[in-house]
Amino acid sequence: MALRYWLQLSLTEGVGPILSRRLVDAAGGAEAACQASIQLLNSVDGVGAAKARAIADALRAAATQVDRELERASSRNINLICPDDEIYPALLRSIPDPPTVLYTRGVFEPRDLNAVAIVGSRRCSMYGREQAERFGSLLAGAGITVVSGGARGIDSAAHRGALAHPQGRTIAVLGSGLDMLYPPENGPLFEQIAQRGVVISEFPFGTPPNKENFPRRNRLVSGLSRGVLVVEADDKSGALITARQAGDDHGRPVFALPGRVDNPLSSGPHQLIRDGATLVANLEHLLDGLGPLPADTVGPMLFTDTAHESVPAAAPPVPSFDGVSDRQRAILSHLGIDPTNVDALVESTALPAHVVLQELTFLTLKGHARRIDGQSFTRRA
16 A cells, blocks of 8 residues: 555655655655665665665654554544545646645545635735635635635635635645644634535644744645735745745746735735736736646546536537537537626536536636636637
8 A cells, every 4th residue: 555655754754755755766666665775765866874874764663653643544534645646636746845645634626626825914904804705705606726724814714715605615734733723713614624625734643833834834835726826925924935936936826916005914915016926906817817727737537527417418519629528618619709608608508507617717727718707708719
């Protein structure tokens, strides 16, 4: 079982995500990496003779912790996901330091590929809280999963905004073990998120919310997302770390919401805008800035959802598009150069409204459709 060995690597002291990947690549797999000789360890980039012996000892010590960690996960109804699993988030695979193991409550869905992070200050203003909730709800209504860090302030508001929509989904990424929820007052919120999305961490059980954990947490917020929206942040906010990781390390677009010029919490977003981030005032600004989906993450089966009724077989023909599902093709068949309202598409395709919105978002991100306003779309040439 590959998970055991990935878990052993994640529990090994002194071996982080990057070194774990180097060990796996050098050994030819996670199991072989856990059984690597000192000679092989010494040959890995960044590992000298002294460190090779320390890693070998640490690997043996970690092996004794695996069963206990698995038992604790089972008793708490927490799932563990490793890179060998098909459900491992596709966007995380592309970052330089993907987590070795993800601890999860809740279930990932294919539509989580279309996710946007909303981040900002814990000590936000009323304006910031309102805007985080607003954009969380707007994104959820467009079929976008909202990602944030589960913290006080902007993060919590973004999660709540997504949950306010009947079909909204959200992902909370924690900087502690899933048995040590932080902040503790968000326990009920995390419970809601687990029912309507996913609560995740890469930290083992018993890990407290230490300050040094949060930059690692932030990279997952960015890594899980197609883009990052910063609502409010001062010059030292961790939200700016997330934004820089998104733009510099992950190649994801960065968006910023402007604020009052005399509010210190506006300094972060305003600096990002000066540095080239997209100024966002409405949902269309954000969706237009995401661009098409990466080719290697788009496939006709990726968006299949058997929980809803199938597309009528008599749908009019549509010009050939790569990576388009039958449901998306049916929607495209009713789009032309003139704007078409979502209600009309619901009636003409016989698909539920939230499914039409979700598929329209996918088509917009793929570059096959264009949003004219909040509820009207055209087909791109």
